[in-house]
Amino acid sequence: MNSPASGIAAGRATDVAHDRLVADVFARACESRRVLEHVTGRWGSLALAALAEGPFRFNALRRKVDGVSEKMLAQTLQALERDGFVHREAEPTIPPRVEYSLTPTGREVAEKLLELIGLIEARLPEVTAARARYDAVKLSRG
Amino acid sequence: MNSPASGIAAGRATDVAHDRLVADVFARACESRRVLEHVTGRWGSLALAALAEGPFRFNALRRKVDGVSEKMLAQTLQALERDGFVHREAEPTIPPRVEYSLTPTGREVAEKLLELIGLIEARLPEVTAARARYDAVKLSRG
DNA sequence: CTGTATCCTCTCTGATACTG
């Protein structure tokens, strides 16, 4: 990726911030895109939204996020932890007790996410109506 | 999807008063979840964010959203149009000229999305640092 | 130019079983 305005490229971009390199999700190679995908992914968004309500243990989170499998939840949480959005606190007891919570950055992101989710839930009637209209037209035209 | 107190919109979900169903993304069967997936999907989020800058024609949008294939862009736009977030204006000329723009509801959603994207781009240095830390620990432990 | 149709690949996903 050599495009001019978006140079926070993969791998070696750890601390190159003092010139005018701007993160740009529209650029295929920009890491912000991958981060966005973690945050907005099928389970990532729900996990962050759930954790916004407070810390959760693994299985509690699994019950909260209806439909997620063990595997996907673990995988999702690992990605979010690696990105620094989620903090994982494991007490070395038997049986193990692991608590997940949001980091400060994670909280910021989760709040934006919550606003988005709230908006979508609020606009659900409009969406349903729009779908009905769309499908009706489609049907009448073939 | 009638679980008791969940739902981001709970507490101010007065707009569905004629029945007491509250939209709840955490519920597997709630349609809001599918809408959220369209909006936050890999290409849906980028398409909406791009259209927030103004109307686009198909190929212009395709160039803006770096990396999207014709197929996926068409598919994504159809889903967003059906949900009532995107308006499609086709002039019946030859060659065809089709312009995509946001509906009022779409604009609301896109704005939230833009805030989220802006935040993520701004926090990218923190994320990169967090990743480096995470990977270092992982490596030192096996 | 703006799509649709087809084929093919590869990742994501979920069940299941197993470990500490």
Add this chain to the structure above:
DNA sequence: CAGTATCAGAGAGGATACAG
């Protein structure tokens, strides 16, 4: 309880060709 490992299917996604 909190995961990891493995496997098979479903569906996302891309390349290409073609239509209006």
